[in-house]
Amino acid sequence: MKLDNDLLIKAAIGENVERTPVWLMRQAGRILPEYRAIRNSLSGFKELVETPHLAAEVTIQPVDILDVDAAIIFSDILVVPEAMGLSYQMIEKKGPWFEKTIHTNEDVDSLVIPDVNDQLSYVMEAIRITKKELNGRVPLIGFAGAPWTIFSYMIEGQGSKTFSKAKKMLYTNPELAHNLLKKITLTTIKYLKAQISAGADVVQLFDSWAGILTHQQYIEFGIKYVNEICNAINEVPVTVFSKGAYFARKELGELKCNTIGLDWNMDIKKSRELIGPEKTLQGNLDPCVLYSDFKNIQKQTNEMLCKFGKNRHIANLGHGVYPDITPDKVICFIEAVKTYKN
Ligand code: 1CP
Numbered sequence: 001m002k003l004d005n006d007l008l009i010k011a012a013i014g015e016n017v018e019r020t021p022v023w024l025m026r027q028a029g030r031i032l033p034e035y036r037a038i039r040n041s042l043s044g045f046k047e048l049v050e051t052p053h054l055a056a057e058v059t060i061q062p063v064d065i066l067d068v069d070a071a072i073i074f075s076d077i078l079v080v081p082e083a084m085g086l087s088y089q090m091i092e093k094k095g096p097w098f099e100k101t102i103h104t105n106e107d108v109d110s111l112v113i114p115d116v117n118d119q120l121s122y123v124m125e126a127i128r129i130t131k132k133e134l135n136g137r138v139p140l141i142g143f144a145g146a147p148w149t150i151f152s153y154m155i156e157g158q159g160s161k162t163f164s165k166a167k168k169m170l171y172t173n174p175e176l177a178h179n180l181l182k183k184i185t186l187t188t189i190k191y192l193k194a195q196i197s198a199g200a201d202v203v204q205l206f207d208s209w210a211g212i213l214t215h216q217q218y219i220e221f222g223i224k225y226v227n228e229i230c231n232a233i234n235e236v237p238v239t240v241f242s243k244g245a246y247f248a249r250k251e252l253g254e255l256k257c258n259t260i261g262l263d264w265n266m267d268i269k270k271s272r273e274l275i276g277p278e279k280t281l282q283g284n285l286d287p288c289v290l291y292s293d294f295k296n297i298q299k300q301t302n303e304m305l306c307k308f309g310k311n312r313h314i315a316n317l318g319h320g321v322y323p324d325i326t327p328d329k330v331i332c333f334i335e336a337v338k339t340y341k342n
Contacts, residue, residue: 211244
């Protein structure tokens with residue numbers, strides 16, 4: 001279906017745009033009272049993720065309310081480990097928790113490479129409903145966690161400040177680590193392809209814990225598998241967001257993907273030099289700027305847009321929007337991007 005607003009796609013593939021497109025990571029599930037109303041009427045987060053017409057509804061809310069240039073399908077990166085055999089619970093105010101985690105080679109062997117259209121049919125159905133209801137207004141972004149980030153949850157069983165159990169595995173049993181990363185990679189390729197078949201117009205890999213690794217480790221255990229995924233996905237533009245991996249920007253620039261996400265610590269000019277002219281850059285306003293007043297949000301956004309230049313940029317924050325940011329501040333950021341004059 002033809003898109004009415006294809007700014008994000010044009011920017012991703014390097015075409016000239018009349019203005020910079022804008023969306024926010026985590027725009028769907030954190031800040032809108034309209035989201036909380038639906039979420040609070042249910043038993044929990046998982047019910048929302050697994051109920052396609054409601055997942056579609058909260059996916060579209062930011063398009064209606066915030067007027068962003070893209071929707072991102074409401075789901076979570078943790079549906080992948082679950083489909084492979086490790087089910088999770090989302091514990092209120094604490095976050096994800098996996099009862100079983102990976103310790104031994106036998107544990108890795110017991111994981112399956114799932115039939116994603118069966119095990120994750122609710123995601124595909126949510127994408128189909130969203131595409132129908134969006135009716136071409138804006139592109140729909142599909143996503144998955146990058147293998148290293150999914151690996152971290154499979155070993156740790158929950159969030160962590162240091163991810164030291166996951167890192168310990170890289171030092172003590174690299175063979176197990178590679179076997180597990182391979183399985184996650186194969187599943188992720190199938191999963192992203194299924195999302196694209198269901199209607200995703202762009203896909204993004206979230207490598208949220210990339211910055212925990214050393215440069216050498218990120219090349220060996222992170223980028224290696226991100227690269228395999230990029231090589232396998234040729235159908236739609238691909239974005240890679242490796243949070244904290246400032247040290248690997250040169251290698252990220254060599255991936256066969258369209259867009260590289262920058263966090264707020266990555267200097268824009270230096271990133272362009274390291275990544276090269278062939279990639280679109282996405283980001284990278286400090287999410288905490290949205291705590292400041294409207295005037296400062298406009299000022300900081302303008303400064304950011306000036307540094308990126310008009311083409312090959314998708315405006316976003318440097319990580320997900322924080323839950324206690326008020327929607328009026330988010331709208332101020334979006335409006336600042338839309339009214340900016342190069
Ligand atoms: O927020 C949205 O726009 C909706 C879609 C979305 C996305 C893109 C959710 C819903 N999760 C994600 C990605 C995701 N999930 C990432 C990568 C992006 C990032 O770095 O922010 C990660 C690391 C997760 C894992 C996860 N899921 C955590 C973090 C745990 C930790 O280690 O600190 C948490 C708390 C969740 C729960 C979750 N996922 C999404 C929502 C709305 C929630 C909150 C659950 C609730 O409503 O109770």
